[in-house]
Amino acid sequence: MQIVNLEEELLDLVGLVDVVSWREAMTGHSDDYDIAIVEGSITRESEMERLKGIRQKARILVALGACAHIGGINCLKNFFEMDEVLEYVYGKDARYFDTIPARPLSAVVPVDYAVPGCPIDRKEFLEVVKALLLGKKPPIPNYPVCVECRSKGNVCVFDKGMTCLGPVTRAGCGAICPTYGNKCEGCRGLVDDPNLDSHKEVLREHGLTVEQILNSFRMFDGYMEVAR
Amino acid sequence: MKDGKINVHYVTRVEGHGNIVVDLKDGVIKELRWEVPEAPRFFEAMVRGRSYADVPHITSRICGICSIGHTIASLQGIEAALGVQPSEQTVLLRKLILHAETVQSHTLHVFYLAAPDFLGVNSVVPLAATHREALLRAIRLHHLANEWSDLLGGRTTHPINLVVNGWTRLPTGDELRGLRQRITEAIPDLEAWVGIFKTLEIPDFQRETEYLALQRDDEYAFYNGVIASTDGGTTPVPRYREKIHEFVVPYSTAKHTKAARESFMVGALARFNNNHAKLSPLARWAAEEMGLKPICYNPFMNNVAQLVEVAHCLEDSVRLINELLARGIREEDRNVEVRGGIGVGATEVPRGILIHEYALDDRGTVTGANLLIPTNMNHNNIERDLKALTPTIVDKSQQEITLVLEMLVRAYDPCISCSTHLLNVRFA
Numbered sequence: 001m002q003i004v005n006l007e008e009e010l011l012d013l014v015g016l017v018d019v020v021s022w023r024e025a026m027t028g029h030s031d032d033y034d035i036a037i038v039e040g041s042i043t044r045e046s047e048m049e050r051l052k053g054i055r056q057k058a059r060i061l062v063a064l065g066a067c068a069h070i071g072g073i074n075c076l077k078n079f080f081e082m083d084e085v086l087e088y089v090y091g092k093d094a095r096y097f098d099t100i101p102a103r104p105l106s107a108v109v110p111v112d113y114a115v116p117g118c119p120i121d122r123k124e125f126l127e128v129v130k131a132l133l134l135g136k137k138p139p140i141p142n143y144p145v146c147v148e149c150r151s152k153g154n155v156c157v158f159d160k161g162m163t164c165l166g167p168v169t170r171a172g173c174g175a176i177c178p179t180y181g182n183k184c185e186g187c188r189g190l191v192d193d194p195n196l197d198s199h200k201e202v203l204r205e206h207g208l209t210v211e212q213i214l215n216s217f218r219m220f221d222g223y224m225e226v227a228r
Numbered sequence: 229m230k231d232g233k234i235n236v237h238y239v240t241r242v243e244g245h246g247n248i249v250v251d252l253k254d255g256v257i258k259e260l261r262w263e264v265p266e267a268p269r270f271f272e273a274m275v276r277g278r279s280y281a282d283v284p285h286i287t288s289r290i291c292g293i294c295s296i297g298h299t300i301a302s303l304q305g306i307e308a309a310l311g312v313q314p315s316e317q318t319v320l321l322r323k324l325i326l327h328a329e330t331v332q333s334h335t336l337h338v339f340y341l342a343a344p345d346f347l348g349v350n351s352v353v354p355l356a357a358t359h360r361e362a363l364l365r366a367i368r369l370h371h372l373a374n375e376w377s378d379l380l381g382g383r384t385t386h387p388i389n390l391v392v393n394g395w396t397r398l399p400t401g402d403e404l405r406g407l408r409q410r411i412t413e414a415i416p417d418l419e420a421w422v423g424i425f426k427t428l429e430i431p432d433f434q435r436e437t438e439y440l441a442l443q444r445d446d447e448y449a450f451y452n453g454v455i456a457s458t459d460g461g462t463t464p465v466p467r468y469r470e471k472i473h474e475f476v477v478p479y480s481t482a483k484h485t486k487a488a489r490e491s492f493m494v495g496a497l498a499r500f501n502n503n504h505a506k507l508s509p510l511a512r513w514a515a516e517e518m519g520l521k522p523i524c525y526n527p528f529m530n531n532v533a534q535l536v537e538v539a540h541c542l543e544d545s546v547r548l549i550n551e552l553l554a555r556g557i558r559e560e561d562r563n564v565e566v567r568g569g570i571g572v573g574a575t576e577v578p579r580g581i582l583i584h585e586y587a588l589d590d591r592g593t594v595t596g597a598n599l600l601i602p603t604n605m606n607h608n609n610i611e612r613d614l615k616a617l618t619p620t621i622v623d624k625s626q627q628e629i630t631l632v633l634e635m636l637v638r639a640y641d642p643c644i645s646c647s648t649h650l651l652n653v654r655f656a
Contacts, residue, residue, distance in 0.1 A: 040267075043267045043268075043269070044267050047267065072289075073274075073286060073289045074269060074274075076274035076275075076278075076286070077270045077273060077274045079277075080273060080274075080276075084273075085270050085273040085274075086268075086270075088270075088272065088273045089268065089270050089272060089273055090268075090476060091476075093476035093478075096476070096478045097268055097481055099267070099268060099270070118289060118386065119292065119383065119384070119385045119386050176382060176383060176388065177382075177388050179382075180382035180388040180389045180396060180397045181388070181389050181395075181396025181397045182388050182389065182391075182396055185285065215277075215278065215279070215282075219282065219285075219286065
């Protein structure tokens, strides 16, 4: 739905590509495609098969958004037993439904590129699609949110007495959460070589318990080792 | 088509996955189901163990369309549990950003998802050639709503700066004046679409049902209120379980609900039917132009009711901004005293009443949650409408029947991925 929100740019975009299947915005469907853009994490056995089918047909598979990219918020349920979660939500009717621990697309099939974040940045999505059309590697930053936060002239979140995942989280959002008075919650996933030990030490020094440190990573990065 | 099957595996142009399954024999329904096979998501289970402060940002992720509404219902539930009364400024600003979401969601639905049906095309894209001016007006309105959310919430979806007992970043007076000007300038775009909609042929189908909406004495309720019914009577939000009853059907991961009758409807039409007398003058004009009169039992008119509400939200937002400017924007203390408790929040989101209930321990950690999603409340009514509508159109071709049934589902503007994680947890 963030893509429907592109509006004018979307109309330009559909002039460049042939959208063959987009259930949320159009009626009609085709299995003949080069690029598949998939959103959401995998939370049922049947979705693994469906994703494998898409992977076979697509030359390029793009994970769209935090859930597809890193597992995202759905992975919060992975810290409970699946039977217990089903029982909690559906009670005596739990038997009708199935669920497996949530995982990113890359846990099931090879993924070529990702548009990170929750929500995705609409402009970044356009950049990724343009790069793919030109046969280039999409330009996703591999430096931490702190770089963008400093360039905005924000007061460091730690200096305001809060804690933040900015030092280990992939930039590209323009440090939007610190800019609007909040902490970075890590929705874009970790940079490629995060210095996690040192960052956990910083969080400890700022008074967070081990449980609180894990909880801060679990919000979006629950599938990653750092949160377990 | 008197005999045969219709199997719409994924209704398109709705948020999430829903299927219509029909089996006809001699023009009589052998079987008809509205199936929601979307993966359940378990947010109520997932928020257990999290700090109260994280919860609005987690539950915001239930939906990419009504993330502002989820944030607000969540804040209200937590504030009720903590015994916090947010300031008047906080509430006025929350009302203003909630209007942004209503305009954003209604324009997305009416213009981009539903209008293609009424104009005979399969998506909004062909309208760029055939209805360019109207489409540009639609884009302007929707774009305004997006930037309105950006301005107040930091971004279009999943607002950043709405927190328990306040705002982490307040808009400036200049920003609010700029917004007021843009809203005022958008009114002709809305008026033009009212002109288009009054010429469109809306299917004439009526089925009497119960309509539930929040209600207030002093305004057309969006932010909060008591639960009102067109069958009469009101229920205070904390006692919502006495009014709204949930049950599971095996073919749907979303639960079904009923109130006094076998099913009920929530959303724009339900709000209009309960609260039409409190609409703004522009909204009342729009309703009259498009022939929407209370009590309207035609679910297809939900599209029209949404457009009426866009008019109301635009006009009411000017009032809210005037009030905020007259008061003056000031930084406020957001600190709260953490304590344990149970709290219920309810707000009108684009698709109807949204209820968030939380139990907190004395450190402010969530120990239980219950979320009631408006699309969920509508599933049962959708299925009963489909059952009532189908026998009246069996003389049409299979293709035409399919289109009308899909249009009916779309008229409800279902947000299916939202609706697949509801439960009825009883707090001990």
